[in-house]
Amino acid sequence: MPANDPVPGSGDAALQAAAERAEATRHRNVPQFDDLPIPVDTANLREGPNLNDACLALLPLVGVWRGEGEVVYPTIEGPYKFAQQITFAHDGRPFLYYEARAWLIDDDGRVIRPAAREVGWWRPQADDTIEVLLTHATGVSEIFYGAPRNSTSWELDTDVVIRTASATEVNAAKRLYGLVNNGDLAYVEERAMVGQDLQPHTSAYLRRVVG
Known part of the structure; x- marks a missing residue:
């Protein structure tokens, strides 16, 4: 190996990989509307308003991420494969806007149909607590509380779950997000629902496409 090449797994290799992705x-x-009279959302830290200092612990999440995952649960026939896009954006205020869209795929990656959608807000607090409000297209809304585990991972647990009549x-959920493999995003989610105890439900591995 030439003397100037980074050693695989080293800090230099990670920096080089990040530069190549960037x-x-x-x-x-x-997408932007350029005629709004207020700051627009940005998922790219190089553009738009400065990230609010309150959100610095969430800075690595800002961007748009795409990848694939798996959904399992005792009450479904799966496991099923899905693809997903997750957006973390901001407008300079002390919160992040969050959106996730998923679609079921077959073993060859072909789209079967649209799947889960959720939107919400990540609200970091002065004591490092993170308040997360999520609303799902299925009629469920959740309030999570959590905190950073370290500079590149975040753990959340539901405090309140409410749902429409339909x-x-x-009843409960738990999520763990983390940056892995030189900056990719992975998460796992556990859920307690339809009479089942809290247990694994979804997991995904995503790569940055914006930011």
């Missing part, structure tokens, strides 16, 4: 993602952002019974 070449493809740094010029992209979420929604599936959901």
